[in-house]
Amino acid sequence: MNKTDLIATIMTKNGRLSKAAVGRAVASLMDEVVNTLAKGEHVTLQGFGSFRVVQRASRKGRNPRTGEEIKIDSTRTVKFTAGKNLKEAVN
Numbered sequence: 376m377n378k379t380d381l382i383a384t385i386m387t388k389n390g391r392l393s394k395a396a397v398g399r400a401v402a403s404l405m406d407e408v409v410n411t412l413a414k415g416e417h418v419t420l421q422g423f424g425s426f427r428v429v430q431r432a433s434r435k436g437r438n439p440r441t442g443e444e445i446k447i448d449s450t451r452t453v454k455f456t457a458g459k460n461l462k463e464a465v466n
Contacts, residue, residue: 412453422460429454 376384378401386397408426411418417427433449457465 420458422458424458424461425456427454427456428452 419425
C-alpha cells in the first residue's frame, strides 16, 4: 500500500470526506511526524507504535569492489517500534 492507496481506503471507509480532505490530513500527519523527529523528539501513536531518533556510531566498513577498508561516519536515523495492537494484528 502506498500513500495514494491509503488515502483512497480512508476515503472509502468514511464516505463523508473528500479525497482532497483526506489527502491533506494524511500529509499533515506525515509532516508533523517528520518535524517532531527532526527536533530530536519521539512520536508515539498509541496502539500502533513509536518513532524515535537514534544515533549510529561511526564504524569501519569495506568497499565491496576493492575490499579496501573505509570509515563510515556516525549518523542519525529513525527507529520504529511496533505497538502491542500492531504486533497482535500481524501475528
